[in-house]
Amino acid sequence: MIISCTRNVDIQGDLYYILYKMIKRFFELQEKVLNYHPKANTELLKKAYSVAADAHMNQTRADKEAYISHPLSVAGILADMKLDEISIAAALLHDVVEDTDYTIEDINSLFGKEVGGIVWGVTKISKISDLDAENAQAETLKKIIIAMTGDVRVILIKLADRLHNILTLGALKEEKRKRIARETLDIYAPIAARLGMGKIKVTLEDISFQYSCPEEYDKITREIGVREEWANQKLEKFRKELKKNLRELGISGDIEYRIKRKFSIYKKLKKQNIDIEKVYDLLALRVVTKSVADCYVVIGEVHQRYTPLPGRWRDFIAHPRNNGYQSIHTTIISGDGIKYEIQVRTKEMHKIAEEGIAAHWKYKEGISFLENDQRLNWFREMIDAHKENPDPEEFLNLLKGDLIVKEIYVFTPKGKVVNLKIGSTAIDFAYAIHTEIGDKCYGAIVNEHMVSIKKTLNSGDVVEIVTRKNASPSLGWLKHTATSKARKKILTFLQQEENKKNIEKGKRLWSKILREYKKKYKIRIDDNEFRDRLRKIHYNEIETFFRDIGSNKKVLDKKTLGVIFNEVEAFEITPKKVRSKKRDQLYRMIRVDGYQDIDVKFAKCCNPIKGEKIKGFITLKRGLVIHRENCSSLRNVMQDRIKKVEWNEEAEFSQLVKYDIIVSDKPGMLSLISNITAKHESNIKKIENEAITQNSSKIKISFEISHVDQLKEIYKEFSATKGVFQVLRKRISEK
Numbered sequence: 001m002i003i004s005c006t007r008n009v010d011i012q013g014d015l016y017y018i019l020y021k022m023i024k025r026f027f028e029l030q031e032k033v034l035n036y037h038p039k040a041n042t043e044l045l046k047k048a049y050s051v052a053a054d055a056h057m058n059q060t061r062a063d064k065e066a067y068i069s070h071p072l073s074v075a076g077i078l079a080d081m082k083l084d085e086i087s088i089a090a091a092l093l094h095d096v097v098e099d100t101d102y103t104i105e106d107i108n109s110l111f112g113k114e115v116g117g118i119v120w121g122v123t124k125i126s127k128i129s130d131l132d133a134e135n136a137q138a139e140t141l142k143k144i145i146i147a148m149t150g151d152v153r154v155i156l157i158k159l160a161d162r163l164h165n166i167l168t169l170g171a172l173k174e175e176k177r178k179r180i181a182r183e184t185l186d187i188y189a190p191i192a193a194r195l196g197m198g199k200i201k202v203t204l205e206d207i208s209f210q211y212s213c214p215e216e217y218d219k220i221t222r223e224i225g226v227r228e229e230w231a232n233q234k235l236e237k238f239r240k241e242l243k244k245n246l247r248e249l250g251i252s253g254d255i256e257y258r259i260k261r262k263f264s265i266y267k268k269l270k271k272q273n274i275d276i277e278k279v280y281d282l283l284a285l286r287v288v289t290k291s292v293a294d295c296y297v298v299i300g301e302v303h304q305r306y307t308p309l310p311g312r313w314r315d316f317i318a319h320p321r322n323n324g325y326q327s328i329h330t331t332i333i334s335g336d337g338i339k340y341e342i343q344v345r346t347k348e349m350h351k352i353a354e355e356g357i358a359a360h361w362k363y364k365e366g367i368s369f370l371e372n373d374q375r376l377n378w379f380r381e382m383i384d385a386h387k388e389n390p391d392p393e394e395f396l397n398l399l400k401g402d403l404i405v406k407e408i409y410v411f412t413p414k415g416k417v418v419n420l421k422i423g424s425t426a427i428d429f430a431y432a433i434h435t436e437i438g439d440k441c442y443g444a445i446v447n448e449h450m451v452s453i454k455k456t457l458n459s460g461d462v463v464e465i466v467t468r469k470n471a472s473p474s475l476g477w478l479k480h481t482a483t484s485k486a487r488k489k490i491l492t493f494l495q496q497e498e499n500k501k502n503i504e505k506g507k508r509l510w511s512k513i514l515r516e517y518k519k520k521y522k523i524r525i526d527d528n529e530f531r532d533r534l535r536k537i538h539y540n541e542i543e544t545f546f547r548d549i550g551s552n553k554k555v556l557d558k559k560t561l562g563v564i565f566n567e568v569e570a571f572e573i574t575p576k577k578v579r580s581k582k583r584d585q586l587y588r589m590i591r592v593d594g595y596q597d598i599d600v601k602f603a604k605c606c607n608p609i610k611g612e613k614i615k616g617f618i619t620l621k622r623g624l625v626i627h628r629e630n631c632s633s634l635r636n637v638m639q640d641r642i643k644k645v646e647w648n649e650e651a652e653f654s655q656l657v658k659y660d661i662i663v664s665d666k667p668g669m670l671s672l673i674s675n676i677t678a679k680h681e682s683n684i685k686k687i688e689n690e691a692i693t694q695n696s697s698k699i700k701i702s703f704e705i706s707h708v709d710q711l712k713e714i715y716k717e718f719s720a721t722k723g724v725f726q727v728l729r730k731r732i733s734e735k
């Protein structure tokens with residue numbers, strides 16, 4: 001190998017010693033590659049090293065190391081991932097075009113299009129990252145995604161590059177350090193996560209956290225510090241106990257333990273606004289077994305011996321995460337009341353969890369290749385999404401949103417893969433295939449069994465949809481869909497059906513009015529006149545007019561009819577449906593943005609009272625139904641049908657509430673109770689006494705109140721009254 005050293009050098013230390021040190025590192029790298037890939041092209045590697053070493057000859061890093069140490073480290077990280085020699089060569093050359101006199105044409109002619117293409121991809125991303133524009137982050141991310149769809153090795157190099165930069169961040173000025181740390185947390189760590197590269201993700205996060213939020217980092221470090229010895233003792237004791245139990249079952253598994261990572265603690269504390277004491281997965285153990293069957297035996301044993309915390313058991317073996325991650329998670333409470341998070345997985349799963357996409361790099365007959373990997377579909381979808389919506393900021397949101405959306409993969413009988421959101425049913429699948437199949441779907445054959453279309457699908461299911469001519473979507477389907485596409489299509493279908501019905505209804509109503517006018521007032525209009533007059537009331541299409549009068553959206557009042565029949569002094573015709581006085585009042589009580597003419601009703605399940613926090617739920621048939629904000633019946637409904645509403649503070653009105661009050665059966669209770677309501681200026685509508693036992697009775701009372709604060713006062717006094725055992729609020733509709 002020849003290394004020309006004709007340039008001026010400004011490196012600390014003796015030049016020849018440095019050259020020797022770096023060459024030694026290169027041979028170590030080559031050795032590492034040959035270990036996993038014995039047929040690797042070493043000539044290519046040597047050439048890449050000598051060109052890179054020459055190109056960076058007079059450059060140093062911020063830490064005064066010779067620059068070439070950086071590409072060597074990056075290549076070393078890729079060799080740890082066991083990547084092919086093309087990646088290693090490109091890694092050695094990754095900063096050459098960006099930072100030296102070499103051009104991309106030089107690289108292409110020296111190394112060919114494959115290495116050149118990767119180097120160019122990395123260079124393009126670096127160029128964008130240096131932009132200080134407002135949308136730089138989104139722009140960077142977009143470039144990364146696009147570069148990756150060309151060759152995924154570009155991002156693997158970029159991740160390794162970032163990893164090494166983060167590891168040597170200490171040498172930079174604080175401002176630059178913070179910016180790089182922030183960018184790493186926002187972009188690079190999520191991408192590593194998305195590619196399933198747990199090990200790199202964790203390192204990127206932990207180090208970036210330290211630099212981007214030094215105060216929080218120090219605080220958490222202190223908090224852990226005081227608990228560390230205690231935690232490790234507990235964990236070691238638990239590990240031994242578990243190990244012994246597993247041995248008795250004949251299972252040999254490696255058990256590791258750790259205290260939750262600082263960055264994870266930070267995220268949890270921030271998200272839930274809690275104290276470190278409340279983090280229930282602070283202490284974590286991981287069991288790595290030999291087989292999947294063993295995993296389930298271990299988890300069964302753990303759940304039998306200790307109390308599992310409800311809702312914390314997750315089976316990512318049966319339902320892998322979209323990045324391929326598999327494991328079983330649970331949290332248990334041991335005898336001494338301490339909570340431990342336990343993860344169980346096989347060795348293979350552990351490898352995938354640590355290395356992700358890089359674990360799929362295969363070597364066959366001296367040729368290296370990346371197995372066709374589902375995870376890459378995500379990037380292709382992102383490109384499509386970007387074509388649809390080129391706004392960088394929205395694209396970033398979309399990406400970040402998508403990073404946490406969980407997906408499943410199901411198959412058509414012909415083996416085509418369909419990606420769906422987790423929780424999707426056969427209905428979602430049908431609409432993903434084709435709208436017509438969705439609209440006509442009747443049943444599904446999942447893994448050769450006939451099932452309901454409402455069946456939730458799992459990754460790996462083979463699904464075939466059974467259609468019927470007379471099948472059609474119903475409102476009930478909406479509850480059994482997870483994808484927005486299916487929902488949109490179902491709602492469109494229902495809306496069209498509704499429109500058809502309303503048009504028919506409107507036509508009937510209109511012909512009745514025409515007959516009436518002809519008979520009573522001898523007025524008739526021809527089609528052209530009708531069209532012209534409709535335009536005056538802003539209807540260009542007759543069908544729209546019929547639809548609106550059919551649905552009562554347009555009321556045929558005096559004025560409207562006057563315009564249509566060209567009568568200034570129009571005849572009094574009572575509109576078919578007027579808002580009743582009661583409805584009008586209800587409408588006045590609530591403010592709804594954007595809805596001028598919607599029916600308002602109060603939910604019978606929670607009877608919201610003025611002053612309580614409320615939400616509106618849009619129903620297709622009953623208008624807007626007002627619930628209390630925390631009403632349990634809103635929990636499983638679609639968020640897009642929930643509407644922000646407020647009480648109209650200016651409107652004065654009263655609302656009826658009902659209570660059952662269980663009291664001791666002594667005289668005067670009835671008057672005590674009614675005095676309380678009177679004191680708070682509330683009108684009693686009804687009050688009755690009903691004996692329950694010899695010593696107690698039930699007072700049933702309904703009274704009017706104008707604000708929840710008033711109700712709270714009354715309730716407080718009810719409860720505090722001597723002789724009152726219990727105060728129960730009843731639904732209005734309840735007897």
Ligand code: MN
Pocket residue numbers: 070094095161
């Ligand atoms: Mn670099």
